[in-house]
Amino acid sequence: MAFETLILQILSMGSILIFGVLGEILSEKSGVVNLAIEGSIALGAASAYAATIHFDNCLIGLFIGILSGVAPALLLILLSIYLPLNMIVVGIMSSSIFSAISIVIGNLVPRLPQKRLVLLSEEFTIYLIFMISLMFSVLLYIVLRRRIGLIIRSVGEDPYTAFSMGINIWKIRTLSTLVSGSLGGLVGSLMILMPMVSVIWREGLTSGWGYILVAITPASLWNPLIGILLGIFMGMISFLSIALQTSGLIPLSTDLANLLPYFLAALLYILVRGLFLRKLIVVPRALAKEFVLEERYE
Amino acid sequence: MSLIYVRRKSDEPPTIKIVVVSLVVFIVIVFIGVFLLMLISGYELRDLVNIFFDYRNLLSPEVIRYTMIIALLSLALLINVAGGFINLGGEGLIALSMLAFLIASIYNLGILTGFILSILLLIAWASIPYLSKIYLESSDVLVSFLQNFIALFIINHIVAHVFRGELARPRSPPIDPSINLHYVSQGSILYNYLGRVSIESIIMLIIAIVFLSYLLSETKTGYSLRLLSHSIKTASISGVNIPRSIFLNLLISAILLSFASAELLLGGERRIFYNENAKIGIGSMSFGLGYVSLSIAILSVRKPYISLLYSYILALGYMMVFLSYGFYRLVLGVAIVGLSLLSVLLSELLLRYEVRLSWRLRR
Numbered sequence: 001m002a003f004e005t006l007i008l009q010i011l012s013m014g015s016i017l018i019f020g021v022l023g024e025i026l027s028e029k030s031g032v033v034n035l036a037i038e039g040s041i042a043l044g045a046a047s048a049y050a051a052t053i054h055f056d057n058c059l060i061g062l063f064i065g066i067l068s069g070v071a072p073a074l075l076l077i078l079l080s081i082y083l084p085l086n087m088i089v090v091g092i093m094s095s096s097i098f099s100a101i102s103i104v105i106g107n108l109v110p111r112l113p114q115k116r117l118v119l120l121s122e123e124f125t126i127y128l129i130f131m132i133s134l135m136f137s138v139l140l141y142i143v144l145r146r147r148i149g150l151i152i153r154s155v156g157e158d159p160y161t162a163f164s165m166g167i168n169i170w171k172i173r174t175l176s177t178l179v180s181g182s183l184g185g186l187v188g189s190l191m192i193l194m195p196m197v198s199v200i201w202r203e204g205l206t207s208g209w210g211y212i213l214v215a216i217t218p219a220s221l222w223n224p225l226i227g228i229l230l231g232i233f234m235g236m237i238s239f240l241s242i243a244l245q246t247s248g249l250i251p252l253s254t255d256l257a258n259l260l261p262y263f264l265a266a267l268l269y270i271l272v273r274g275l276f277l278r279k280l281i282v283v284p285r286a287l288a289k290e291f292v293l294e295e296r297y298e
Numbered sequence: 299m300s301l302i303y304v305r306r307k308s309d310e311p312p313t314i315k316i317v318v319v320s321l322v323v324f325i326v327i328v329f330i331g332v333f334l335l336m337l338i339s340g341y342e343l344r345d346l347v348n349i350f351f352d353y354r355n356l357l358s359p360e361v362i363r364y365t366m367i368i369a370l371l372s373l374a375l376l377i378n379v380a381g382g383f384i385n386l387g388g389e390g391l392i393a394l395s396m397l398a399f400l401i402a403s404i405y406n407l408g409i410l411t412g413f414i415l416s417i418l419l420l421i422a423w424a425s426i427p428y429l430s431k432i433y434l435e436s437s438d439v440l441v442s443f444l445q446n447f448i449a450l451f452i453i454n455h456i457v458a459h460v461f462r463g464e465l466a467r468p469r470s471p472p473i474d475p476s477i478n479l480h481y482v483s484q485g486s487i488l489y490n491y492l493g494r495v496s497i498e499s500i501i502m503l504i505i506a507i508v509f510l511s512y513l514l515s516e517t518k519t520g521y522s523l524r525l526l527s528h529s530i531k532t533a534s535i536s537g538v539n540i541p542r543s544i545f546l547n548l549l550i551s552a553i554l555l556s557f558a559s560a561e562l563l564l565g566g567e568r569r570i571f572y573n574e575n576a577k578i579g580i581g582s583m584s585f586g587l588g589y590v591s592l593s594i595a596i597l598s599v600r601k602p603y604i605s606l607l608y609s610y611i612l613a614l615g616y617m618m619v620f621l622s623y624g625f626y627r628l629v630l631g632v633a634i635v636g637l638s639l640l641s642v643l644l645s646e647l648l649l650r651y652e653v654r655l656s657w658r659l660r661r
Contacts, residue, residue, distance in 0.1 A: 096633065100636065253455050
């Protein structure tokens with residue numbers, strides 16, 4: 001495999017994952033662990049595929065993929081933000097239901113090769129999307145340090161104090177989760193449409209990436225700029241497993257290669273979350289904690 | 299102007315209310331969901347009603363077998379939940395337990411060694427998320443869930459490369475006939491109902507229900523476990539021996555899980571299949587049972603005997619999954635996980651919270 005091709009592959013997968021990490025950072029900064037992102041990715045991928053085949057236009061596919069990513073997030077918002085149910089269990093539940101729906105949607109159209117998102121050339125498209133993901137990271141970094149960022153962080157740190165200061169907790173958490181869900185939809189769409197990554201949709205194509213994203217987010221210390229490095233690192237890992245198999249340097253079966261991202265995500269999560277983050281103050285204190293007031297007026 | 303009124307009820311609802319509410323929600327959510335998905339898959343409503351309401355299906359040996367398996371799994375995860383460990387790694391644990399029986403079969407170690415190997419393996423595997431939750435404050439749900447994928451891929455590697463059977467598709471060799479459980483004989487009057495369930499599993503299930511009900515509500519150990527689930531700090535200050543409680547919790551859970559997976563493996567095809575859906579975190583042998591059992595465990599944590607009822611209902615739901623075909627079988631398998639979790643969440647909401655919707659602005 002040529003070195004340039006390998007770099008392009010890592011950048012293409014890396015930039016997709018950067019969007020996912022950024023979405024998770026945003027929702028977790030407001031205290032919401034968006035495990036429904038797995039459902040957003042699955043639904044985004046299936047919808048983008050079905051729409052691209054149906055309309056024969058990948059931009060429409062991309063748009064519909066992003067929009068559909070919002071649906072699993074909406075269920076999470078209803079049950080965990082507006083109602084006081086455990087957001088981890090709700091996230092997994094939402095992901096399971098929408099993963100099942102995504103299989104139905106993906107099978108609505110004939111299994112044909114879809115168009116890829118190519119503007120001028122494949123290389124140009126990959127660099128362009130990578131630049132957009134970088135710009136988005138920088139934008140989120142700046143936003144989190146402005147007044148709106150302060151509001152989001154205060155909701156994630158201490159929602160009761162923020163509420164007494166007049167901040168609408170439900171609105172902030174809803175908006176950040178919606179953005180996170182749509183970014184999940186974008187991740188799924190790009191996994192179907194992005195050059196170098198794109199394959200024909202099949203059941204379980206995007207499975208597990210949402211959970212991996214949630215597991216690796218603490219390693220970013222909730223900093224979008226570190227999120228860039230993390231996205232590229234996971235992009236490298238996803239291609240490293242393939243490269244290890246094809247090169248024959250290490251005798252690694254397909255199953256063990258498939259295991260690698262999950263193993264690294266779990267290890268990274270336990271080590272970073274448990275051994276390092278406990279001593280730091282970067283963890284949003286109200287992370288994964290539902291906000292319940294006895295009575296609410298809007 | 300929209301208004302949602304949410305208030306946590308201070309008193310614990312009575313048992314009868316818990317049973318009725320959660321049963322109704324369970325039936326409505328799971329069955330409507332499964333019915334709708336099966337209708338999409340081409341079944342006629344009349345056929346579905348016939349399948350479900352045929353009394354021969356209601357008490358068929360296969361339904362009773364799955365009821366036993368789900369009940370044993372639920373009780374295994376129930377003790378985890380009671381100790382504050384939301385163990386979503388059931389799928390991986392079932393797969394690893396089956397691996398232990400396969401190893402015992404290949405090396406002619408006997409069924410008892412198979413059980414011991416399975417228990418040790420399960421304790422080691424389940425201790426990772428539990429200990430990391432208690433000592434490192436990481437999410438037990440997330441870690442145990444990721445462990446499913448890891449375990450399923452390990453099993454896939456083993457059945458495809460290490461212990462591969464003689465067949466073209468990757469699957470393990472058959473389990474040795476010496477590794478077996480005892481079943482009701484064909485001449486018995488009970489054969490038409492319990493013909494597919496081992497006598498050991500029935501005895502273990504009865505013991506487990508009585509033992510867990512007593513342990514959790516009447517003993518100091520049960521109190522320690524509940525305290526551990528409430529707050530680790532409080533448990534530590536109160537003099538609870540945390541390592542002992544964790545070990546006991548994992549040990550009981552591993553014993554019950556081993557019986558459930560033995561029933562699944564030895565009472566069925568007697569081979570470990572390649573997990574085609576490992577990327578979704580669903581095993582070919584368990585088919586999502588690890589997840590749905592957790593929802594039953596959460597629902598019946600205060601009254602372990604209720605789990606038997608939920609298990610029976612879910613076993614009927616699973617029959618629907620097995621009766622479907624093609625890719626819809628996968629759809630139903632994935633959907634039933636989400637639907638059963640949704641039913642647990644909604645029951646929790648209805649039982650423990652007062653929720654009112656109003657469009658009247660109050661100032």
